[in-house]
Amino acid sequence: MRARMKPYRAIFRQQLLTGLQYRAGYWGSTITHVVWVIVRVAIVGIFYRYGRGQAGVTLRQAVCMIWLQEMALNLMPGFGMDFTVWNKIARGDVGYDLVRPLDVYNHWYVSALSDKLARFLLAIVPVTAAALLARGDMGLHLAASPLSILAGLLTLATGLAVSCAVICLCYAAQMDVNVGDAPSRVMMIVSQILAGSLLPLQLWPDALQGFLRWQPFAAMMDLPLRFMAGSASLSELPPVLLSQLVWGVLIWRLGRAWIGRNLRRLIAQGG
Amino acid sequence: MSQITLRQVCKTFVLRKRQKGLLGAVRGAFSREKELVRAVRDLSFTVEEGELVGYIGPNGAGKSTTIKMMSGILVPDSGEITIMNRVPWKEREAHVSWIGVVFGQRSQLWWDTPVLDSFELLRDIYRVPQADYRRRLDDLTALLDAGSLLRTPVRQLSLGQRMKCELIGSLLHNPRILFLDEPTIGLDAVTKLALRAFLTDLNRREGVTMLLTTHDMDDIEALCSRVMVIGKGSLLFNGGMDELRERYAPYRVIRARLARECAAPDLPEAESVKLDGLNAEITFLPAKAAPAQIIARLAEACPLADLTVEAPDIERLVADMYGEMAL
CATH class of the missing domain: 3.30.70 (Alpha-Beta Plaits)
Incomplete structure (x- = not known):
């Protein structure tokens, strides 16, 4: 098992090294995260002050969700992503990936996982520091119990497994010459929105809450972060894990079968 | 039994043609013209262990398609390919552990990090023991005079330097067969000579079987004991350079x-x-x-x-x- 995992550990290490190559890009990305939080908190604050409706969460919980989202955003498909595999598929450069003694799906899944995790780990320290330094309503107020925070971290990790399966599904769609790359791009954007990256899902209209709760992308970020922000109780942990398991397995199987089919019908012309 | 055997191999691609202009794009959304391109047709040949064979033909003749089928990347429509007693696309993972591939127009190295990082990644992907990797890397870098390149990020290498590193990367796991798809494309004369000397030496010392596609006939003359010429997907000639001359230009x-x-x-x-x-x-x-x-x-x-x-x-x-x- 240890020997079998060695190539995948090496891919993770390489992805992390790649992320550390450019200091300017790293600090630029960190500053963008913080500025984006300020803008989003200002907009949400205006809605809370002047809005007439009743939100399902308090302003402090909403601000807390926004900070946590910014920390977790790198785990989402398409956000700050390494498009190496994507570009290889688009340019017909997948040849080298197919002459490695690795399962192609696993190879790309681990590349996606490494990329997402590496970016998350690189961004988490400065963004958390900025969140803790912010004062008043702008600051991060974790009202949840340590157990809820643990539940949040656990479901965020399992949500990452779903996120990487979605990324591989996008690779599969892009490989299929009958589909092209537009559906994959749309899928990435839709998955980000439905994961609550623009607006926490609890702030969406009540009529949509049932759908939003059970669609696959909620389990990637929004549901895990609710535990940490204190807007979901621990009793919701089993259904969240079940949702992640069902969607994760479904998307994983679909992506795997699709990539397998594409490989059998692969066209790679021109040198 | 030959190390590489191809029997009656065929491969057809479907090309979807689109008409030019806005009207063509709108029409293309509803109906598209299909064209079947027979990249390889009834191709048969064998290569023995330790041979260094040139595989030439004009652009679009089917050279790269053949290499990709032998590498396990593409699946032929019909016919048989057996390499070291394995069918490449059926036992892809086992097959590729024993082959090395260099695509002259592509790169297998990580663009942003030093060359050594890519080599260590390849070491782990092919599960090469550390001692073997160290020895192999020392040998290959000495032969190609590439020791000074190892700590340079790939993006800062010249084409010739990168090609030396691509070759080293393809040989770290000690493959028994090396497929070289236009390895000298775009290289200057000095680097070409160095690569040719290296490949000849490797073939003689380690008995690595090599199949080389190129448009540079000097490569073929300098390296290959046998040459195969492919045109429109079919094998037109298979023999020595002298025989080729005798037959086509006596x-x-x-x-x-x-x-x-x-x-x-x-x-x-x-x-x-x-x-x-x-x-x-x-x-x-x-x-x-x-x-x-x-x-x-x-x-x-x-x-x-x-x-x-x-x-x-x-x-x-x-x-x-x-x-x-x-x-």
């Missing part, structure tokens, strides 16, 4: 510079005689006429300032062959 050319202008000499044994001022070009078949006799008769007719006897230019020969294929 003539020799005497180029002479005359000391003074004179009338065209009478040389009935020559195939053709061209005289342009002080330059004479005489084509003859060695099987029909001895060169010494022709040169003696030429010297009798006109005093000579300089003279060479040349085999036909291999580039010319192959260009003629490709021209015939296009007809």
Whole structure:
């Protein structure tokens, strides 16, 4: 098992090294995260002050969700992503990936996982520091119990497994010459929105809450972060894990079968 | 049993054609024209262990498609491919552990990090023990004089330096077969000579079987014991370089510079005689006429300032062959 995992550990290490190559890009990305939080908190604050409706969460919980989202955003498909595999598929450069003694799906899944995790780990320290330094309503107020925070971290990790399966599904769609790359791009954007990256899902209209709760992308970020922000109780942990398991397995199987089919019908012309 | 065997292999691609312009794009959304391209048709050949074989043909002839099928990347529509007793696309993971591939127009190295990081990643992907990796890397870098490149990020390497590193990367896991798809494309003369010397040495020392596609006929002449010519997906020639010459260009050319202008000499044994001022070009078949006799008769007719006897230019020969294929 240890020997079998060695190539995948090496891919993770390489992805992390790649992320550390450019200091300017790293600090630029960190500053963008913080500025984006300020803008989003200002907009949400205006809605809370002047809005007439009743939100399902308090302003402090909403601000807390926004900070946590910014920390977790790198785990989402398409956000700050390494498009190496994507570009290889688009340019017909997948040849080298197919002459490695690795399962192609696993190879790309681990590349996606490494990329997402590496970016998350690189961004988490400065963004958390900025969140803790912010004062008043702008600051991060974790009202949840340590157990809820643990539940949040656990479901965020399992949500990452779903996120990487979605990324591989996008690779599969892009490989299929009958589909092209537009559906994959749309899928990435839709998955980000439905994961609550623009607006926490609890702030969406009540009529949509049932759908939003059970669609696959909620389990990637929004549901895990609710535990940490204190807007979901621990009793919701089993259904969240079940949702992640069902969607994760479904998307994983679909992506795997699709990539397998594409490989059998692969066209790679021109040198 | 041969190390590589291809029997009656066929591969067809479906091309979807689109018409130009806005109207064409709108039409294309509803119906598209399909065209079947037969990239490889009924291709059969064998390669023995330790052979260094050149695989040539014009652009679009099916060379790269053949290499990709032998590498396990593409699945043929019909026919059999057996390499080291395995069917490449059915046992892809086991198969690729024993082969190395260099695609001259692509890169397997990580663009942003030093070369050594890519090599260590390849070491772990192929599960090469550390001691073997160290020894192999030392050997290969010494042979290619690439030691100073290892800590340089790939993006800062010249094309020649990168190609040396691509070759090292493909050989770290000690493959028994190396597929080289245009490895010398775009390289300067010095780097080409260094790569050729390296490949010859590797073939002799370790008995690595090599199949090389290239458009550079000097590569073929310098490296290959056998050459296969493919055109429109079919094998047109399979044999030694001398045999290729004998079959397609059996003539020799005497180029002479005359000391003074004179009338065209009478040389009935020559195939053709061209005289342009002080330059004479005489084509003859060695099987029909001895060169010494022709040169003696030429010297009798006109005093000579300089003279060479040349085999036909291999580039010319192959260009003629490709021209015939296009007809």
